Amino acid sequence: MDKNFKDAINRRKFLKISALWTGGACIITIPGFTATPYRTLGRSEAEIMDALADAIIPPGEYAGGKDAWVTRFIDQQISSNGYLQHDHDLYKTCLPAMNNDSRGEFGTIFTELDENYQTEYLQAIEAGHYNSGAATRGWGNFTPSAFFNTMRNHCMMGYYGSPIHGGNRDYVSFRMISLF
């Protein structure tokens, strides 16, 4: 390897570190995080979202969606100055509807199901089994499978995207794939 190439790599490491530093600083200085945790989601909506985030990206050796602040990412992005503000009503309607709609087949709400049943239920939603007549079960004009797809995609963004948007706490996903 020639010298320039090596210098280049050192420079790159430096850039990475500075990115880590500014990103980290940004997270630490977000004021009042514990006092008023969410901008848009109420406590129970946030709990449902936490459960969904953990189903989409389960905890293990590395944090799951919940501990990686995926809910915080979604909350920030669907708030009035977020990039996903057009999905505000989607979450406000579908989170409670999704939580309740498991009662029929599974006997209880989604957040109280065992992990295996949660997965089974979400697979059924994803496959469209809950689409027909959804409006009468609280889903409004939204289609359960479409909500699932959007929500799944947003979880991926929140977990694998840059922490500047509110998720990927402490760069957990970057550490998981040993990017740092």
Next chain:
Amino acid sequence: MANKHVNAIVVGSGAGGGVVAKELSYAGLSVVLFERGGWAKYDDHGDDELTAQRSFPLACFFGPDNERYRRVAVDRQGNKRIVYPNDWAYHNIAACVGSGTVSYGAMAWRFMEEDFTMKSTYGDVEGSTLEDWPITYADLEPYYEKAEWEIGVAGDDYQNPFAPWRNKPHPMPPFPHNREGKLLEEAAKKVGYHPFSIPMLRNSKEFDGRSACIHVLNCVGFACPVDAKNGTQNTVIPKAIETGNCELRIHSQVVKVLTDKSGRATGVEYFDKNDNKHVQTADIVILAASATETPRLLLNSATNLFPNGIGNRHDWVGRNLQGHAYCGADGLFEDETFDGTGPGASVAVCDFAHNNPGIKGGAMLANDFIKLPYAYTGTRPPGAARWGREHKDFQKNYFKRNASIRGPVQEMPNFESRVEVDPDVVDHWGMPVAKISGFKLDEDIRTAEFIADKAEKWLEAAGAYNIWKSIPGTGVSGGQHQAGTCRMGNDPQTSVTDKYGRIHDVDNLFIADGSLHVTNGSFNPVLTIMALGYWVSDYIVKEWKGGNRFR
């Protein structure tokens, strides 16, 4: 206050427009270069994948914004949908000084000789408006060279036995391969392909006062942290401004080309940053707003004399929209292919760009740029989990153990793939937006299947143990490689401009962007668009110096 009359207006400061602004201002013409966006800097964006110009799930940092811009996408059943810039169906490139040349992957391909003579090489194709260009590779060769030397390309065509002839080598040596590149280079040789290092509009050494590439992971979709990626924004545009003859007018949305009673262009109408409307007059107008926005401008500039839009007497404006029918294969490896050295794409073969038995055209094949973590969440073999534990484990296990080979399959142009304007949907300034509809021909899919097989074979030879191919859908192409919507030609009945990019009907109105492409080559298009910028400028300057004031 009225704007001072100038010699030339250039609309759009991207690949084509940046070059034209430099050439005309060097020749002494006074120029206003219009750009709807502003300057896009690395420091303002950084490494944020979610707003980068490659996958943009949240927004397009390099523009345009979702607040003021929209388009109409029409699917194959004819259903209309309003789409925003960060939706793939919008077919965005960018909106900033330099446009796509700031955030591109910077592959710097010359088209091959056959790419200019597709019809005489392959004959008629059912359903296609396939045609030869009115110019040849030989006509454009000196202008490719100019683009390579003035904007800056690293490469070595002598490694590529299929490269078209050239008079002068590239100005910078080719890039070395990273671990994945080396693995694939060896594998390509094993199966009898002819691998070489992709020519890149990046600095392999210090060039023109700017530093050498430091191989970060996020190149494509991002601005360069050390300004080692060469676009029009850090080469020809600053040079144009330095002459004192060129004013770059940013945050200025051109909405109309103005013409007089005799059908001559007199200037443009535009809105400034504060949404105030202005007129700028000029002797010559050059449109370089991209293959979706240039036809839109022509169509939105209809007058009594041009009831269907300027240059549209024979209904060719906006037709033949093309991109590439991208296909390829992905593979997983036991050992890490990733060594931390970006940007990824570095090894290519041109064995299948042409001369494929029973196939019309083909594609160059190259390894892909490193996929960033969010983008990689969508890279899974058919049937693999899209979420849950298995999905997460896959991400952890394979992020550094994969390779992807892609090919931009040359499409056969068709008349029904097109840009129109939709009178029912307007943008922030009240102008009808671009409406995009069309499809790919079966021929394109057939070629994609053929090319994807070659990619699969390459990955097999490299030792990948799980390989899956991807074949494009039949929806309309365009996107970041959009081209073809105002094709050049000798016959005014079947083309929009003459071979110098001049609108057949209007002596002082030119086009210098991807719209001119008759066909879009088996390669990424930007170097050809830059070369055309030089070609069109050269004609204008020669005429101007000979006393033609285009009046």
